[in-house]
Amino acid sequence: MNKLKALPNLMRASALLCVSMALTQPALAEIGKRFPSERQVVTDPITGTPLTFLTTQPHGDAKIYQTHPQWTSDGQWLIFRSAMVAGEAMAVNEQTGDIVQVTEGGYDGMLNPAQKSMRLFFLREAEPRAKGTPPAVEVKKQVVAVDLARLFADSKAGTLKKAEHYQRIVGEVPAELGAVGDTALDADEDWFYFRVGSKAAAAKHLPPGTKIEPPFGPRNMGAGPTGIAKMNVLTGAIQHVVSVPFQIGHIQANLWNPGELVFSWETGGKSPQRTWTVKGDGTGLRPLYPESEHEWVTHEAIIGKDEVALAIMGHRPIPGVEHKGPAGTGVEGPNPGQDAAWGPSGTREKPTGLAIVNLRSREMQIVGQTPSGSGLWHVHGSADGRWAVGDDFARGLYLIDRKTSEMMLLSAGHKDTARDHIHPTFSPDGTRIQIQSAMLSPDGRGMNIVVVPVPQAWLKRAVAGKP
Template structure:
């Protein structure tokens, strides 16, 4: 068979059919391989009815790449709740993208060597990230608006260099934006046994060393309601002697750290997240025989002011894995290794199975299937999570209360 091709630039004419104007197809996530901040891709969203619960679940990504939410300690929704920002490896290295909740189109947010580790603003539509040893403030709101209007400028026009860090620092791990959005905190890890916390003034760029801890510190997250408060973890990628720690920093930069929940030897704590201004929610693992000998496994909520805590319940099998809750202390969400996701009524103790099948391999945390790392939208209506239902890793969304609310607009 002989194909006669048109030789004009950009044309794709085969057997007399010009395919070059099929812009909707050409803008799919799969076909466009250019690294271009602000470019838009056609919607990939696909809705299905859960085979067990009957509830509606929507996948926001379905391409052959690995797409995932930010870690559950950090915001994924833009402050206006019009976009969800996520990570993808579609260009080989990871970059950040945003999916519109109005038309589900996807926008490239970072490019080049900027990576995909962003912290979105709490109230201001900006995003912070490190470019080498520079701390960058990205004007995310303007970039997304220009992308919608087809008027994207040079990527540098959306950036503000907050500060240049000393070359001997290694900004790593999750970083935290203060509730007042005037300070950013980060960790520089030197080895497995030494981590140093720093603070950057976002207006002046001034850098201040806060304190050191003799372990691998990670998952630094800010209390988005109370300035100067953070939670972080002693990270071992397994069970640590004392998982959850609190870091407090006053207006003068004086810092203190202390354990949040003091663990016994038989307890395995993981996946801690702020749950309103005064509480932290976390999971006490029950996936091993030696852990099941204790009655303490399950999802916990602790008051960081009074020290009081309560076990909010456990499910059978391997037990819960990740935990997240609403700031009104009424609802929580937990999942298991099989990819089943439950909603917990924290007032009555009742749990409701929301959706299933998101970890087809199941059986444990170390398979290649997605970790849900689920979170709840700021308005308390939507559940966002990672899933291996369709591909290796997609991001999905569903109603937190699908039995009570109409499945209409996502905004």
């Protein structure tokens, strides 16, 4: 059933009108170009929660991954990816809905909004690839910093200058390192971390005799070696951080504790040991949460100075036990991770749910789990330790009060046909959650940028210090 039909008639008509009117934009645009506001508040047809859609048109929007900050340091703008201008990043003002192009010349992989200054950092290819060059061919990359404060001011005033007035090339990464767009900006904003994708370059920093891991699982991913390097954002100097004998996935920096990283062993599914942590100088390498064969650990995210949220999946049926359930529950239907080649992990025969690991004490606590279905998958939490949040395969958004263990379905109806999952991320002040949603999508796949509030009743109990 079309969940949009559950909206009030006036709201539904407005939403349908919005998604049917595709904006006509030039194929190319320059940094600082402004686009009309698309901001619209829609009532969630399932839960009644007011959802602030900051984009509503079908132009291929996607939020930054939940491992990284979404808001600029002033708390006013959210950075996101979009095909509104092919290959470029955009920013939307949460209050006014104004949309501004914030890159020119493209970007590679992760976008990194700084949290101490009004800047944006990213990696990109140093020059366009020659026609016919395969993507796997290693090329020189650049680390780029954008002065967002100056850009937003000039864009609003109509006094835009050329891109070099806002974009600074921090430094260049030699092609032989095979730099990949898994990147992170350190809390002190002095270092920019990136993945070393070249096996030869990474192998140079491994101890002699290190066993190189082969691919793991049916997606034929996970083989090493790979590494992490960093560039000084003032001098452009590059230093190697660490090499490991497997394929590194997401790299994230602890935004409250300079010189601390978390990264993953990426296989496209279950890993032998998914989560890892290391210091920015390469010391202290260890598993973050040592997992067992039966545990399917995924989608770790640093949520505070001492804490990392991660999902221990419970999405697969227990062998030999009859399971019945509707499509979308994780028991049957087109859900990921059901291939038997992943091994015995991911069932609810053992504890599963949204887990939070303390980086100092190394203790882990499971703070919530859905009673059925896939369980919580992409997870996050507020920096004050009050809330946790997660999504499931059906694109439901669940909020957890960590003090009382109460859990609620905060938002639903986001269409499980969507191109991607909703990937929740908390705002720095812990009052809002950003997601991406296909609720208004005409084709059921395209996604928009949405902000979901923590209910006022929950916020008031937090202020009062009472359950």
